[in-house]
Amino acid sequence: MENRKWNLQMLIPLATTVFSLVFIVVGIKDFGFWTNQPTAAFFPIIIASVLLLSSIACFVQLSKPGNAKTVRYNRDEMMVILGAAGILLCTLLVGLVPSCLLYIFLWLKFVEHAPWKAIIVIEIIMAAIILGVFVSWLQVRFPTGLLGSFL
Numbered sequence: 001m002e003n004r005k006w007n008l009q010m011l012i013p014l015a016t017t018v019f020s021l022v023f024i025v026v027g028i029k030d031f032g033f034w035t036n037q038p039t040a041a042f043f044p045i046i047i048a049s050v051l052l053l054s055s056i057a058c059f060v061q062l063s064k065p066g067n068a069k070t071v072r073y074n075r076d077e078m079m080v081i082l083g084a085a086g087i088l089l090c091t092l093l094v095g096l097v098p099s100c101l102l103y104i105f106l107w108l109k110f111v112e113h114a115p116w117k118a119i120i121v122i123e124i125i126m127a128a129i130i131l132g133v134f135v136s137w138l139q140v141r142f143p144t145g146l147l148g149s150f151l
Contacts, residue, residue, distance in 0.1 A: 013059035016051055023048035040139045079111060095145040097130055 027033070027041030027048065034042065073081070083103055090099035104126055108114040114122075134140040144151075 010059060010062050013055045013062065016055040017059065020048040020052040020055060024052065038138055040141060043134065043138055043140060083107065091143055091145055093145050093147060095148045096142040097127075097135075099145075100130070101127060 023044055027045040031041035032039045033045055083106075087096075087099045087103050090102060094102075101123060105119060105123060108119045108122060135142070
């Protein structure tokens with residue numbers, strides 16, 4: 001039997017596996033998947049299922065001897081990680097939709113150095129997709145945050 005060494009890298013796929021299973025179970029149990037049309041949990045269940053499969057594949061690959069390496073993040077990777085953490089913290093305050101739109105704005109302006117016209121067009125398109133497809137059509141209930149709970 002091979003000696004498989006556990007490392008910190010394996011913690012992330014395990015955490016995302018548990019996270020995805022929670023979303024799948026809660027989504028199916030509380031909302032269902034499909035009843036004559038997609039339910040509010042339709043899209044989150046699909047995304048959680050993809051996350052589950054990719055997490056399992058990542059864990060299996062990392063558990064093979066010799067595949068675990070020392071992790072080093074460069075500046076661009078840290079920007080994405082910090083951006084995701086910023087979205088999570090901002091979601092608690094103003095909600096998920098404004099947080100994502102703010103993230104896109106900040107990324108386009110300060111990382112990509114996009115012109116104002118492109119930023120405005122992209123923000124309008126993203127807002128229309130989020131509000132039109134997810135909120136209106138699929139009836140996804142996004143977190144509103146502390147500010148949204150007061151309104």
